[in-house]
Amino acid sequence: MSGEKVRANAVAGAQPPGIRDMIASLVSQPSISSASPEWDHSNESVVQTLAHWLEPMGFAVEILPVPGMPGKYNLIATLGSGSGGLVLSGHTDTVPYDDKRWQSDPFKLTDRDDRWYGLGTCDMKGFFALAIEAAKAFTGTPLKQPLIILATADEESSMNGARALAESGRPKARYAVIGEPTGLKPVRMHKGIMMERLVFDGQSGHSSDPSLGRNAMEGMHAAIGELLTLRGEWQNRYQNPNFDVQVPTLNLGCIHGGDNPNRICANCELHFDLRPLPGMQMDELRQAILDRIQPLARERNLGMRFEPLFDGVPPFETSPDAALVKVCERLTGHSAQSVAFATEAPWLQKLGMETLVMGPGHIDQAHQPDEYLDLSQVKPAVDILSRLIQHFCVDDASAAELKS
Numbered sequence: 001m002s003g004e005k006v007r008a009n010a011v012a013g014a015q016p017p018g019i020r021d022m023i024a025s026l027v028s029q030p031s032i033s034s035a036s037p038e039w040d041h042s043n044e045s046v047v048q049t050l051a052h053w054l055e056p057m058g059f060a061v062e063i064l065p066v067p068g069m070p071g072k073y074n075l076i077a078t079l080g081s082g083s084g085g086l087v088l089s090g091h092t093d094t095v096p097y098d099d100k101r102w103q104s105d106p107f108k109l110t111d112r113d114d115r116w117y118g119l120g121t122c123d124m125k126g127f128f129a130l131a132i133e134a135a136k137a138f139t140g141t142p143l144k145q146p147l148i149i150l151a152t153a154d155e156e157s158s159m160n161g162a163r164a165l166a167e168s169g170r171p172k173a174r175y176a177v178i179g180e181p182t183g184l185k186p187v188r189m190h191k192g193i194m195m196e197r198l199v200f201d202g203q204s205g206h207s208s209d210p211s212l213g214r215n216a217m218e219g220m221h222a223a224i225g226e227l228l229t230l231r232g233e234w235q236n237r238y239q240n241p242n243f244d245v246q247v248p249t250l251n252l253g254c255i256h257g258g259d260n261p262n263r264i265c266a267n268c269e270l271h272f273d274l275r276p277l278p279g280m281q282m283d284e285l286r287q288a289i290l291d292r293i294q295p296l297a298r299e300r301n302l303g304m305r306f307e308p309l310f311d312g313v314p315p316f317e318t319s320p321d322a323a324l325v326k327v328c329e330r331l332t333g334h335s336a337q338s339v340a341f342a343t344e345a346p347w348l349q350k351l352g353m354e355t356l357v358m359g360p361g362h363i364d365q366a367h368q369p370d371e372y373l374d375l376s377q378v379k380p381a382v383d384i385l386s387r388l389i390q391h392f393c394v395d396d397a398s399a400a401e402l403k404s
Contacts, residue, residue: 033093057135087171204264213266
């Protein structure tokens with residue numbers, strides 16, 4: 001990829017293709033992110049395509065390699081200047097797919113039943129096309145504050161694209177909308193995700209004499225009891241009525257140990273999932289688990305390893321009184337709500353932005369065969385994004401009333 005920063009050489013105001021053609025182009029370019037190398041793709045072509053559309057519109061485009069991740073890039077495209085402004089953010093990657101369960105080619109946009117089918121149509125390549133369509137009307141308009149279109153890498157696997165941006169301190173803006181599929185309803189909070197590995201190492205021996213070994217599976221049995229006790233304590237302490245599942249959850253996902261009924265189990269490994277509520281700190285939760293489990297390992301003379309399967313996603317919450325929340329509630333006619341899935345919002349919030357999740361499509365269509373974007377969502381999405389740009393970038397958002 002040539003250079004990290006490019007400015008448009010074409011005349012500002014040149015227009016990219018229409019919405020359908022943009023989505024078709026983005027869908028046709030595989031950009032799967034996965035922890036499995038056989039599935040993982042670069043997102044370079046998607047980022048370059050976005051740059052190709054945005055530069056002639058007058059956006060200053062920066063393409064930033066994600067450190068330690070060859071072939072993975074973030075894009076920051078900025079129209080105008082100033083210390084405030086609005087970020088419209090999305091991720092460029094998709095999940096893997098099972099082509100045997102698709103009725104049409106996942107990489108070809110297909111029109112059927114007043115829907116656009118294709119991998120990433122709602123989660124969430126379609127959002128970029130709608131954001132660019134909304135931005136078209138403002139390419140010749142003096143902006144009081146900048147409009148930033150942000151495209152990230154690897155949201156579906158590591159979240160390292162957003163993590164890298166937060167560590168670099170960019171982009172800087174006052175407000176951010178992440179266009180994940182929420183049915184165009186504003187979302188101001190979600191739970192976090194922690195996926196953890198616990199391993200006990202003991203000593204094998206003949207099952208007829210327990211003194212010949214140290215049973216890692218028995219140690220894990222005791223550890224599971226402590227984890228379930230902790231879960232109950234956390235659920236008694238933390239509740240949030242804004243969520244359908246109002247308490248933090250801990251799921252015992254998979255366990256592996258031992259090799260034969262007549263051998264003392266020398267190794268046992270547990271993977272579990274923890275979904276903390278806003279206000280719960282991931283480092284404190286991990287320390288609480290250690291405080292309960294380490295004594296069990298010592299008592300049984302077991303080696304112990306406890307580590308995250310990935311770095312995790314913190315819980316997210318924006319105040320119900322935040323300006324962005326109020327504006328989006330007025331625009332959509334819906335009160336801001338919570339969702340069960342996690343997003344890149346914690347990292348944009350870490351950059352100092354009021355952050356909200358809102359985009360076309362529904363999470364029920366994401367990560368599914370025959371993923372689609374309902375055409376009834378397209379025009380309302382463009383209208384809402386246009387009015388957000390008007391409010392936060394053209395008008396004085398700190399004083400002007402939202403225009404009817």
